[in-house]
Amino acid sequence: MTFNIETSAKQARIAARQVxxxxxxxxxxxxxxxASSIENNSDAILKANNKDIDAGKAKGLSESMLDRLLLTPxxxxxxxxxxxxxxxxxxxxxxxANLILRPxxxxxxxxxxxxxxxxxxxxxxxxxxxxxxxxxxxxGNAVILRGGSEAIHSNLAxxxxxxxxxKDQGLDPNMVTVIPDTSREVIEKLLKQRExxxxxxxRGGEGLIRYxxxxxxxxxxxxxxxxxxxxxxxYADLDKAINILVNGKTQRPSACNSLETLLVHQSFAxxxxxxxxxxxxxxxxxxxxxxxxxxxxxxxxxxxxxDYHAEYLxxxxxxxxxxxxxxxxxxxxEFTSDHTEVIVSQDTSRTQAFIKQINSSVVMVNASxxxxxxxxxxxxxxxxxxxxxxxxxxxxxxxSLTTEKFVxxxxxxxxx
Amino acid sequence: MTFNIETSAKQARIAARQVxxxxxxxxxxxxxxxASSIENNSDAILKANNKDIDAGKAKGLSESMLDRLLLTPxxxxxxxxxxxxxxxxxxxxxxxANLILRPxxxxxxxxxxxxxxxxxxxxxxxxxxxxxxxxxxxxGNAVILRGGSEAIHSNLAxxxxxxxxxKDQGLDPNMVTVIPDTSREVIEKLLKQRExxxxxxxRGGEGLIRYxxxxxxxxxxxxxxxxxxxxxxxYADLDKAINILVNGKTQRPSACNSLETLLVHQSFAxxxxxxxxxxxxxxxxxxxxxxxxxxxxxxxxxxxxxDYHAEYLxxxxxxxxxxxxxxxxxxxxEFTSDHTEVIVSQDTSRTQAFIKQINSSVVMVNASxxxxxxxxxxxxxxxxxxxxxxxxxxxxxxxSLTTEKFVxxxxxxxxx
Numbered sequence: 001m002t003f004n005i006e007t008s009a010k011q012a013r014i015a016a017r018q019v020x021x022x023x024x025x026x027x028x029x030x031x032x033x034x035a036s037s038i039e040n041n042s043d044a045i046l047k048a049n050n051k052d053i054d055a056g057k058a059k060g061l062s063e064s065m066l067d068r069l070l071l072t073p074x075x076x077x078x079x080x081x082x083x084x085x086x087x088x089x090x091x092x093x094x095x096x097a098n099l100i101l102r103p104x105x106x107x108x109x110x111x112x113x114x115x116x117x118x119x120x121x122x123x124x125x126x127x128x129x130x131x132x133x134x135x136x137x138x139x140g141n142a143v144i145l146r147g148g149s150e151a152i153h154s155n156l157a158x159x160x161x162x163x164x165x166x167k168d169q170g171l172d173p174n175m176v177t178v179i180p181d182t183s184r185e186v187i188e189k190l191l192k193q194r195e196x197x198x199x200x201x202x203r204g205g206e207g208l209i210r211y212x213x214x215x216x217x218x219x220x221x222x223x224x225x226x227x228x229x230x231x232x233x234x235y236a237d238l239d240k241a242i243n244i245l246v247n248g249k250t251q252r253p254s255a256c257n258s259l260e261t262l263l264v265h266q267s268f269a270x271x272x273x274x275x276x277x278x279x280x281x282x283x284x285x286x287x288x289x290x291x292x293x294x295x296x297x298x299x300x301x302x303x304x305x306x307d308y309h310a311e312y313l314x315x316x317x318x319x320x321x322x323x324x325x326x327x328x329x330x331x332x333x334e335f336t337s338d339h340t341e342v343i344v345s346q347d348t349s350r351t352q353a354f355i356k357q358i359n360s361s362v363v364m365v366n367a368s369x370x371x372x373x374x375x376x377x378x379x380x381x382x383x384x385x386x387x388x389x390x391x392x393x394x395x396x397x398x399x400s401l402t403t404e405k406f407v408x409x410x411x412x413x414x415x416x
Numbered sequence: 417m418t419f420n421i422e423t424s425a426k427q428a429r430i431a432a433r434q435v436x437x438x439x440x441x442x443x444x445x446x447x448x449x450x451a452s453s454i455e456n457n458s459d460a461i462l463k464a465n466n467k468d469i470d471a472g473k474a475k476g477l478s479e480s481m482l483d484r485l486l487l488t489p490x491x492x493x494x495x496x497x498x499x500x501x502x503x504x505x506x507x508x509x510x511x512x513a514n515l516i517l518r519p520x521x522x523x524x525x526x527x528x529x530x531x532x533x534x535x536x537x538x539x540x541x542x543x544x545x546x547x548x549x550x551x552x553x554x555x556g557n558a559v560i561l562r563g564g565s566e567a568i569h570s571n572l573a574x575x576x577x578x579x580x581x582x583k584d585q586g587l588d589p590n591m592v593t594v595i596p597d598t599s600r601e602v603i604e605k606l607l608k609q610r611e612x613x614x615x616x617x618x619r620g621g622e623g624l625i626r627y628x629x630x631x632x633x634x635x636x637x638x639x640x641x642x643x644x645x646x647x648x649x650x651y652a653d654l655d656k657a658i659n660i661l662v663n664g665k666t667q668r669p670s671a672c673n674s675l676e677t678l679l680v681h682q683s684f685a686x687x688x689x690x691x692x693x694x695x696x697x698x699x700x701x702x703x704x705x706x707x708x709x710x711x712x713x714x715x716x717x718x719x720x721x722x723d724y725h726a727e728y729l730x731x732x733x734x735x736x737x738x739x740x741x742x743x744x745x746x747x748x749x750e751f752t753s754d755h756t757e758v759i760v761s762q763d764t765s766r767t768q769a770f771i772k773q774i775n776s777s778v779v780m781v782n783a784s785x786x787x788x789x790x791x792x793x794x795x796x797x798x799x800x801x802x803x804x805x806x807x808x809x810x811x812x813x814x815x816s817l818t819t820e821k822f823v824x825x826x827x828x829x830x831x832x
Contacts, residue, residue, distance in 0.1 A: 017749060021773065094772075100794055106783055108793050113775050115805050194629070198805050213610070217630055219806040240828035247830035333433060355823055356510075357437065359529050367522055367826025376831070377524050377822060378516055389531050389614050389819040390635040391807040403805040406793060407771055410783025412656035414663035415792070 003181045005189045008174070009144065009196035012117045015174035016142035020114045024091040031134055033165045035083040038130060041161050042076045048157035049126065056150055068124045069150055079130045082381075086134045089380040092399040093140045096407065104413055110404040114140030116198040118401060119190060121146045121212060123204040126154035133162055133176045135383055139401040142175045144197065146190065148204075149182035156180060191216040199391075199401075203384055221396070222388040225311040226256030226339035228369045231328045231354070232272055233345035234265040240366055241272060241344045242279050247368040248342065250283040253314050256385065257340055257372040260311055261318045263328045269293065269321045285315045292321040308335045325350060329357050336360055338387040340372040361387060361394030419597045421605045424590070425560065425612035428533045431590035432558035436530045440507040447550055449581045451499040454546060457577050458492045464573035465542065472566055484540045485566055495543050498797075499550045505796040508815045509556045512823065520829050526820040530556030532614040534817060535606060537562045537628060539620040542570035549578060549592045551799055555817040558591045560613065562606065564620075565598035572596060607632040615807075615817075619800055637812070638804040641727040642672030642755035644785045647744045647770070648688055649761035650681040656782055657688060657760045658695050663784040664758065666699040669730050672801065673756055673788040676727055677734045679744045685709065685737045701731045708737040724751045741766060745773050752776055754803040756788040777803060777810030 022030070038045065049071040056066050092112050099109035118141050120132045129145055136143035147155045159178035166173045179186060191200065194217045201221045202212040213220050230248055232241045248259035264272055273296035280287070281298075288303035289296070300319075307318040308331070322328045332341050340362040343354040351365045362372040372395065374382025379397030386392040392400040438446070454461070465487040472482050508528050515525035534557050536548045545561055552559035563571045575594035582589045595602060607616065610633045617637045618628040629636050646664055648657045664675035680688055689712035696703070697714075704719035704726075705712070716735075723734040724747070738744045748757055756778040759770040767781045778788040788811065790798025795813030802808040808816040 020775065102792075102794055106787060106792075111771070116775075214633055219635055219804070237828065243828060243830050251831055355527070359436065359532075359821060362822040362824065364824040365826060366828055367824055368830040370831040371522060371824060371826075371829070372822075376518075377824070378518055388635070393819045394822045403809045405775060406778040406788075406810045408778065408780040408783055408787060408793070410781060410787075412653065412659060412782055413787065414659050414784040415667055415786040 003179065003186070005179070005181075005186055006193060008177050008179070009117065009190070009193040011174040012142045012144055012177055013196040015172040016114070016116045018172050019137060019142055019175045020093075020116075020140045022140065024093075027091065027138055027140070028087045030165065030169055030171070031083055031087045031137060033169070034130075034134065034162055035080040035087075037161045037165045038076060038083070038158065039080045041157075042073055045076060045154065045157045045161070046071055046073070048153040051153040052126075052151055059150075061150065065124060065150070069126070069154075071126060071154060075127065079127050082127070082131050083134045086131070086138050086381055089138060089398055091138065092402050105411065106413055107409040109407050111407050112399065112402050113405050115401055115403055117142045117144065117196055119144040119146065119197050119200045119218070121187060121190075121200065121202045121204070121208065123148040123208070124150055126151045126158060128203070129155045129158045129178065130162070135381060135398065136401060137175065139398045141401055144177045144179065144190070146179045146187060152180070152182055187212070188215055191218060194218045201384060219391065221384065221386045221392060221400075223256070223385050224387055225337050226258070226385070226387075227260045227309065227311050227335060227337040228257060228340045228342070228372070229261045229263060229332050229336070230259050230342045230344070230369065231263045231332070232265060232268060233325065233328075233343060233347065233350055234267040235347040235350065236268060236272070236344040237346055237366075238271065238275065242275055244342065244344055244366070244368050245276055246279050246283070248370055249280070249285060249317055250315065251368075251370055253312070255370070256311070256313075257369050258313070259317065259342075259369050261308055261320070261335065263320050263322050263331055264293065265325070265328070266292070266321050266323050280317070283315060285317055288316070288318045290320040293319050311337070325353070329354070332358055332360075338389075339385065340364065340369045342367065342369050361385070419595065419602070421595070421597075421602055422609060424593050424595070425533065425606070425609040427590040428558045428560055428593055429612040431588040432530070432532045434588050435553060435558055435591045436509075436532075436556045438556065440509075443507065443554055443556070444503045446581070446585055446587070447499055447503045447553060449585070450546075450550065450578055451496040451503075453577045453581045454492060454499070454574065455496045457573075458489055461492060461570065461573045461577070462487055462489070464569040467569040468567055475566075477566065481540060481566070485542070485570075487542060487570060491543065495546045498543070498547050502547070502550045502554050502797055505554060505814055507554065508818050521827065522829055523825040525823050527823050528815065528818050529821050531817055531819055533558045533560065533612055535560040535562065535613050535616045535634070537603060537606075537616065537618045537620070537624065539564040539624070540566055542567045542574060544619070545571045545574045545594065546578070551797065551814065552817060553591065555814045557817055560593045560595065560606070562595045562603060568596070568598055603628070604631055607634060610634045617800060635807065637800065637802045637808055637816075639672070639801050640803055641753050642674070642801075642803075643676045643725065643727050643751060643753040644673060644756045644758070644788070645677045645679060645748050645752070646675050646758045646760070646785065647679045647738075647748070648681060648684060649741065649744075649759060649763065649766055650683040651763040651766065652684060652688070652760040653762055653782075654687065654691065658691055660758065660760055660782070660784050661692055662695050662699070664786055665696070665701060665733055666731065667784075667786050669728070671786070672727070672729075673785050674729070675733065675758075675785050677724055677736070677751065679736050679738050679747055680709065681741070681744070682708070682737050682739050696733070699731060701733055704732070704734045706736040709735045727753070741769070745770070748774055748776075754805075755801065756780065756785045758783065758785050777801070
């Protein structure tokens with residue numbers, strides 16, 4: 001049977017009505033059964049994953065790619081655990097934030113509802129398949145999943161599991177679609193199904209996101225990259241400044257909320273940079289420094305404009321001394337990726353000005369950029385981070401997969 | 417000097433930073449001066465408008481098109497008045513809805529900020545130029561305006577006025593751009609400026625909106641059409657039902673929130689339809705009725721499937737008798753334009769079920785669909801109605817031109 005994305009998307013739209021009507025208990029029961037089924041079927045899933053691993057080795061995938069692809073009994077237990085954490089999240093659907101009374105007696109409120117059908121396009125890790133499906137179901141949405149070709153057998157085995165449970169509950173299995181077609185053409189067609197699909201979320205490299213943005217007729221949540229800045233103001237507390245720098249750069253450099261550029265106020269450079277150099281040394285951080293800061297570091301390289309645009313994602317940092325607060329703001333506004341920017345300062349006028357003048361999705365005062373994460377900011381499970389301003393901006397929780405409709409209660413009112 | 421949209425969009429992005437930093441007083445002062453300047457320059461504006469009217473007559477525009485295009489001293493006073501109403505609106509920018517405290521002592525909130533650069537693409541009426549500019553300035557955004565070619569002289573005269581005031585205040589005139597190029601190519605190029613423009617709002621016919629949706633790499637707020645349904649349940653109050661029908665269909669049939677389809681529960685048809693026929697008769701409403709309802713009306717025509725899709729926008733209605741509550745829900749879900757749907761019923765279980773099962777942007781109980789409007793629902797001035805679910809859904813007020821960033825206040829916290 002050949003796969004047709006247009007037909008599948010229409011079936012997903014129909015199934016979306018059903019999942020939107022499930023109440024919290026029904027959704028949680030369904031998710032609990034899905035979690036158990038994944039654990040109970042781990043043999044079949046591991047067998048399918050083995051095929052992907054073999055194919056990956058034959059294709060010459062790197063060790064780190066193969067590791068991302070690999071499932072183990074422990075990793076399957078982790079997937080089930082992640083689904084149970086999603087069960088524990090508050091259900092955003094049905095909430096009416098406030099109901100205002102109009103002068104003519106109409107009551108007007110906004111009720112949170114699912115978006116409808118969400119398409120996710122992503123790369124290697126098979127756990128994303130199960131967890132994305134769970135997040136969409138919990139928020140009352142149908143989902144269409146298009147994982148990477150490397151993980152296709154694992155993804156289809158997980159889909160098999162989910163579909164069995166959904167059917168056993170007497171529900172429409174089209175609420176979760178795993179696309180079996182791994183060609184790029186299927187993505188191009190998917191991106192035109194605007195009558196059936198409400199939102200596309202691409203997760204992966206910049207190339208994938210750019211491709212989806214340029215070809216989609218459906219709204220896209222974008223996360224291009226995280227070039228996070230740390231500005232050490234002249235009124236910074238020295239200890240906090242060092243800790244926030246080291247934590248932001250080195251605690252997990254592959255994460256998008258890690259620091260990439262350090263800006264230091266010139267009046268504080270003499271005090272701060274020698275300690276910064278000492279603190280970064282044992283972590284073997286490669287430094288790209290400006291003319292004014294290069295001599296504080298052993299083996300530093302002169303920074304180019306490209307360095308200030310770079311998302312290194314490893315033990316590497318760009319450093320610049322700025323002559324003033326305004327120069328720091330201007331630098332950030334020029335090079336921002338709209339992800340996360342941090343100021344370290346004890347002066348509240350300056351921290352308030354920083355918050356006002358920087359409109360990145362997360363603006364922080366005296367805290368590590370590594371907190372820029374849905375879980376850390378209190379959103380529960382994280383769906384991703386949006387660096388485009390429409391619909392969602394910054395770390396996204398479940399409510400980013402919803403919208404609000406107006407509800408109006410009258411008693412026969414008509415308009416004059 | 418030839419107009420280059422890429423350059424203009426980049427200049428608008430730079431100006432956007434400035435307008436985002438203006439406080440409420442500064443924005444209101446600027447708008448007040450703009451309102452005065454438009455009134456003071458009414459001679460020049462009327463003269464420019466005269467050119468448009470002459471060109472429109474030569475082109476053979478219809479009387480109603482010419483009327484929409486026409487400016488008079490009174491209409492110019494109305495524009496100034498509309499700007500003063502925008503001044504009176506609350507400034508959404510800077511508001512932090514709630515600041516939660518995380519277990520590690522971080523305070524996390526979301527602050528409302530402007531989107532940045534908004535592009536509006538619209539047709540005839542020149543008042544949209546001034547009012548859209550005012551709404552964008554009030555919400556801290558820069559704006560790029562592309563009006564219809566018919567109104568180009570009027571639009572440029574208004575732009576002249578605005579630019580003079582903005583420059584007199586020492587501000588960057590690029591915060592408002594009126595595109596002098598009336599070709600379609602300029603729209604195509606505009607829709608690719610995703611590095612500079614954050615949102616596109618097309619206002620006009622379905623063709624324009626479809627064109628923009630299909631060609632845009634920038635998020636689009638869509639309003640395709642309003643096929644609003646009224647469902648008269650078997651437990652409806654007869655008087656309310658008649659009033660809501662007559663008001664919804666005939667009070668201003670050209671508005672998108674007017675009724676287009678009436679659904680009547682079969683157990684109530686005998687009671688309701690004779691009165692409905694009597695009430696619609698003096699308004700000369702043309703009726704497209706189903707087999708079961710056609711005999712209640714003089715001169716009714718048998719409704720086709722197309723009638724249930726139709727947005728008549730005049731004294732014309734499609735009518736269908738449904739056998740059950742569920743049949744009404746299914747009909748609406750099949751034919752909905754996601755605009756506004758109304759139930760008339762005294763039974764709260766059924767009104768609650770209607771609210772739950774219909775996810776149009778506005779769902780009403782016992783009230784006229786004509787209330788589906790930003791002003792009527794308490795949003796202040798209306799920017800439009802979105803019938804797509806992303807970012808904004810339903811009538812949009814000023815806050816639809818904004819987004820939220822996370823603000824995080826720490827005291828040196830780092831991540832474990």
